[in-house]
Amino acid sequence: MLGETSAAEDPFRPQSKPKTKTYTYDLSCEVSGEFGNGAPALKMVNTGTETIPAGAIIAVTYPDGTKKKFTTSSEIKPGGAVSVMGPLGATPESFPCAASATSTGPSLPDGPVGPDVPTANPNLPPKLVCEFTIVGKVVTIIWQNIGGSPVMPGQFISGTTSGGIGMTVSLTDPIEPGDEFKVTHAWDNFDPAWFDGETCSAKIKK
16 A cells, blocks of 8 residues: 555554553542632642643542542642632532542553663654742742753743733744743732632644
């Protein structure tokens, strides 16, 4: 067929599939405040020592045993939190919940990664995820390149919440695969509640 080859080194005919592994992460869960529409917010904090990657599946167990699943749109670092809507009427006293997160990735060998192990794939485009961190009235947006090639200088990147709050910046240095880039901004008239339950959406613009 057109485009096929029988060469042994054909990358489209791998000799064996890479091994994968399911990783599990610890989360706390509690009712913490309300969203603007009055729905209770279930706040889950990463209580482990590893970063939960974007795309991980969060499973929340309700008091009656019901489970709800959510997909993370950005990574959650140790101590970081994410909020989702809970059922109407839930309060901290009446709604104890439990949560955990899982992700699937390559099964890595134990011990440090050697210098000859590739950490990027130049055939894959760059891809950004982002998150907001808030300390007092200072907001920091952190972008991470989870793609295979760098985001190049001169490109514009944006980080915006679903509520439309965020910023766009022009890069002067590349963001290599796995690296992070952050911008900190202090607002005098800032209300942290604006970000309660918000997730960050990252884009790369030419």
